[in-house]
Amino acid sequence: MKLKTLLLLLLSSVILAQSSATIISGVVQDKKSNPLPACNIYLEGTIDGAVSDNDGYFLFNSNSRGKKTLICDYLGYQSFQQEIHLNPGDTIRLVITLKESSIAGKAVTVNASVFSSGEKEGVTLTPLEVVTTPGAAADIFWAIKTFPGLQQVDEGAGLFVRGGDVTETAVIIDGAYLNHPYRYESPNGGYFGTITPFLLQETFFSSGGFSAEYGNALSGALIMESVDLPLQRQTTIGLGLAAASGSVSLPVISEKLGFSLSGNYSDTERMFKFNGHQREFSRYPQAYDLNFNGVYRYSPKGSFKLFLFRESDKVGIELQNPDENQFYRGDGLNNLANLRWRHIPSEKWYFTANLAFSNFAQNQNLGVLDLTTDERLYQARFIAEHRPNDRLTARVGVEAFRNQVLIEGQVPEDRDDISTSALPLRVDTDYLSNRIAAFLQSEIWMLDGNLKLTLGSRFERDSQSQQRLWNGRTALSYGLGNDWNAVLSAGAYHQFPRPDYYDPYIGNPSLQAMSANHYIAGIVRQTPREIFRIEAYRKDYDRLLLEDAQRNYTNNGFGFAKGLDVFYKRNWKAFLGWISYSYLDAERFWQDAPYAASPRFDITHNLTAVGELSFALRWRMGISYRYATGKPYTDGPTVYHNARTPDYHKVDANLSYVRSFFGNNMTVFYLAASNLLGRENIFDYTYSEDFQRRVAVKSSMRRSIYFGVSINF
């Protein structure tokens, strides 16, 4: 009896359901017709739906009528959508084929030639990796130099990008350009970067084809973002063989107001004495830096950030010369103040603006040369971004720069004679240039997010050259499936000579901007654990500055660079390793070159391999190997860059141990060994005037050890 009633009840409701509902059934499969279980199939705007079973089958009914959108979602696959028409009593049968999404369910986001560091998934280097990379001395520039496309010109931090000079790479922090991002500045950049990695949240490094948002750079761009509101109070004290440092982060009002303060002082005398050194110092390198980073979040939608930075360094080092050994003395002072505003009123809009002042004052003393240069850069910027839907982003910005260079002191009358007995010439002058720029950039996603097209255009006007310039840049990324992407990029770039090159006596007032065209093609595979990239590029440089007997400089220089970059990184549970290889062929007719020849940064092969292992919870070990082809140099009076120094080899290792002694603190002990094999690398030769005698320029230390401790609480 009971069963009968139940059946009756069931039957009647089925009839009821059938008269008013539509039955939707079908199967979900992948491209190879394999069934896909656990997919969510439903009608948009309703709760009606089902999950596919182990054979990919699903069945549900709906009381909705008329036109509806059927959606089928599955993690890691592109969402499927189809319009269906619901008539009461009908049965709809469907075969749904899902396509794999290119990167973990998201549209293509890979850009040509971009390497990034930060905490997000898929970054090339995490902040910790920057700090623990062997041989990188916890320096962001040194760590970036383990990427392909960067040439090992000397042991410094200078970013020579794909056959471009160090001055052709823009360095930007929180939207503000830093004209002198190096410490212990030298013609090859400098020995370290000024910004410590602990202050940075994210870093993007582009070795070419960068977007229209960045200008006045011919070859590369390094874009850094400083840390945001601190999450918790944290104090760090560090003590090493040559440095002492301290930092505090303090959330004053949770999620509203907070700041970080840090300072470093380094005196390398003990380190050099401990390890022994190959060159004499009249003053051992000494430096300090201070930093303040304050964030005020006035609402969940917007914030102000003030970043203040000051760095000072001095050095007195022997320059070995066959004619007369001289001491070079350099004092540098770097300041930056940047106020940035950010506002995100909705998911569709983003506004940012910043005002910045930076200056770099330097005193250089060598023989008769005694020069003080003060370069000041004032800048303002406003950027608006609109994202009307998932398929389009448009960014527009305006920028203004005022660059002032003050030079005072004495220089040798004959530019090539810097001996103490040379005739001095007094200089006291200043230069000024104003520049305005505007850019428009849009990113368009097509083919279900599988194709990303970037179109950019940049306009600049410079007061010194009276030039107006337009640059067009474009890039294309295409998802090939299985986490593979193809990238193509082409763009025009330019860079104005520094204002002092326009001096009528030592420069040329009619100079124009130098220019470069980049063409890049490559493929990338990126998963959370693995990154593989291979890229080929060609760059044509034009209107480079060429020394000229009558007019000092002209724009008659030119050159090219072409090459291939390969990068592979893999993250196992406790082991992490990456390998970079770059091939480069570059030629330039510029500066003092008498004909088109290899510039000093034409390093044919560059190889870096890094491995890091963490074990027993507390230990971490890393080892790296770097190889570079020798650098071109000139070994006679009638030739130019006709020979190469011996190849460069270097093995570095480090070891760290973490433990806590009391309460919640964390203490890290570390030991780093540089140039383990003790190879004597030669970076250049300096010749006597008649080219009869020469001295090799080597690194200042041969094999060296550094150790220290860092306490965090």
Next chain:
Amino acid sequence: MRTFLTILIILITTLPAIAQTNTDSLIIQQRLALDAAVDNWNEADMRNVRATFERILPLTDKPWLAHYYIAYADYNLGLNLISQQKSEEAEKFIDDAVEHLMKAIDIDTKFAEGFALLSTCYGLKINFMPIKSIYLGPRSGVAISKALSLAPDNPRIHLIDGIGKYHSPRMFGGGIDKAKPSLEKAVELYQSFKPASALLPDWGYEGPHVWLGRIAMQEERWDDAQQHFEDALAIKPNHGLVKYVLLPKLNKSRTNEQVSR
């Protein structure tokens, strides 16, 4: 039989359609279904409920709750997949959980339950990539302290805090000595706990007993461990981990000790 099954399926799937006008009752119904799926450790059921919550999400006026339950389903699916040695797939679910929880706490910035679950998910992520612990650890810590400050009397948050401490190394403020008081606090608070609304999470009653039992086992306090496991089973008689893994292990350790004596 086949037609009977079809009829049954149609009937069951019609139910949500009727309830469509009121997503609140749906959330309650699916919350209970999710708790049941977790109790039975049934992967297919968890996926079903997760999918239903995804469909509820655009319709409800309480999206943070839908995000939370999707994340809670993700979290359990992640654990389930880890136990099946499918860690790459598990990682996807934990990442998805983090994404949903971020959205939940973005909508309701005082949603303590959301912060607490987020803390656990960060903790689990460390398992997949210990190399990232240096910044996932502090994030997990910040999330749990936020949850504790928002809802100091919520037993679930103390339970999650305790589990987090159990897993973190002593040098980062963890260890079993630190975990025990949190878990004991959770036991005490669960005794009088009642969620403010049937829409809100209501799981984890057996949790503190399970973890206190594990700690007791580690400290070789066999009788205490036995008591804790029995307490857990009194609340959840079908707790698979306790019934089929922990209790047999306890008995084995005990006999081993007696044999060696």
